[in-house]
Amino acid sequence: MQFRTFSLVAALSLSSAMIHAETTIRIAHATPETSPIHKSLEYFEENLEKRSNGDFDVQIFSGGQIGSVNEVTELVQIGSIQMTMGASVLLSSVVPEFNVLDTFFLFNDKEQARRVLDGKGGDMIKDAMEDKGFKGIGFFERGFRNFSNNRAPLDSVESFQGLRMRAASNPTQIAAWKSIGAAPMPLNWGEIYSSLQQGLIDGQESALSSIYIERFFEVQKYVSLTGHTYTTEVWFANKEFWDNLSPNQQALLSEVAKETVELQRELTVKENNDTLDTLRKQGLLINEVPVDVKKALGNTINTTIKDDIIKRVGQSFYDDFMDQL
Incomplete structure (x- = not known):
């Protein structure tokens, strides 16, 4: 994948926003604050900070303010920020295994898609991501096209x-x-x-x-x-960041992340039905x-x-x- 150079101004803005808690998680995404993704990440922020007794400090940068999906993917890959997310089709040039999701009518319904992505199929994709320096956290849902x-x-x-x-x-x-x-x-x-x-x-x-x-x-x-086609928004972290967390931190983060994914999917279903x-x-x-x-x-x-x-x-x-x- 060819990435555009991350601007110095944006980098300085990001640096000035850092609040050094014991473990800071900076999450950048491209969707507006009204989106199911952002609303669910607010749940993640509140619950991870509360249930870790302040061990984690979560900072969310919404609406592409840090950069495009490609730009923030590079920032996660090099460890400048800890987490982001992107549609699988936008990530397939850096993790080729995502191309399997381009198969048409791959899933009969969202329940099947969730079972596969939350099961071994998703684990296969996450394993492929690790070879590129990423740790797969979960699969958000955009729904069917x-x-x-x-x-x-x-x-x-x-x-x-x-x-x-x-x-x-x-x-x-x-x-x-x-x-x-x-x-x-x-x-x-x-x-x-x-x-x-x-x-x-x-x-x-x-x-x-x-x-x-x-x-x-x-x-x-x-x-x-x-x-x-079923569109998933892949949530992932820098692998080195993940590996440096303690086992207890990893367990808590995974627990809250699972709840976050479930909430995001519920909000997405409601949004699609309302639409x-x-x-x-x-x-x-x-x-x-x-x-x-x-x-x-x-x-x-x-x-x-x-x-x-x-x-x-x-x-x-x-x-x-x-x-x-």
């Missing part, structure tokens, strides 16, 4: 034919969408709304909350619950996508991208992870 468009409900494989959609500038993603007849157009995130508004594209795919936050609902008519209700009130037509259609889409897409994923993660890792499903 779904489609919005202004052409028609996406309720069959054929309905994707010719669909002009925004795609990330990722060869695997572009190949995936082309395999089902869609017409992906690589666009930056900030270009989606205007492209929808001007009719340059018919639709886009994202988490439900993004459809509301980015106001895509103003220029879209339909939301189709494809649930084609769905809001989109209905805004007049969007929402449809469930039949299971057989999802299966057909998954078979076509994964046949196209499977070899590329295996090349990135290795055949053994791929087979072992799939066994966890």
Whole structure:
């Protein structure tokens, strides 16, 4: 992964914010303070400090104020800060094993996703992270990605034919969408709304909350619950920091972290459900996508991208992870 150089000004700002308790944990993340991630981290801060009798001092830097996901990942890797989190797709260039999560329709539902990531599948990913100097703490949840468009409900494989959609500038993603007849157009995130508004594209795919936050609902008519990929936000620490904690500190931190992940997932489910209700009130037509259609889409897409994923993660890792499903 290529990181941009962390600015001296930001570094000095971070240094001046340090309060030297026995063990300081500085956590930087890119989401706003209203997000389930930040709210759950406030729980982590309060409970870890209280239950350690002040042995830990937790400092949270929200909204990307310390830097981008890539920048703070580098800061954690070199030990300048202790923790951060990022979507698996943003971390896959430094930990290639994350690419396995790019498999379409990998999980049937959030319960299965949680069982795998909280079990051996997640342990496999955490082990891979350790080779890069990270200690996996837990898997926050963003939920499943779904489609919005202004052409028609996406309720069959054929309905994707010719669909002009925004795609990330990722060869695997572009190949995936082309395999089902869609017409992906690589666009930056900030270009989606205007492209929808001007009719340059018919639709886009994202988490439900993004459809509301980015106001895509103003220029879209339909939301189709494809649930084609599950987005996890990986919470991790600097491994050397973790290794230098006492066994009691590690046990307490793990205990509070587990509670934090559970709270974040509860808040995310509520946010996604509330967003769905809001989109209905805004007049969007929402449809469930039949299971057989999802299966057909998954078979076509994964046949196209499977070899590329295996090349990135290795055949053994791929087979072992799939066994966890």
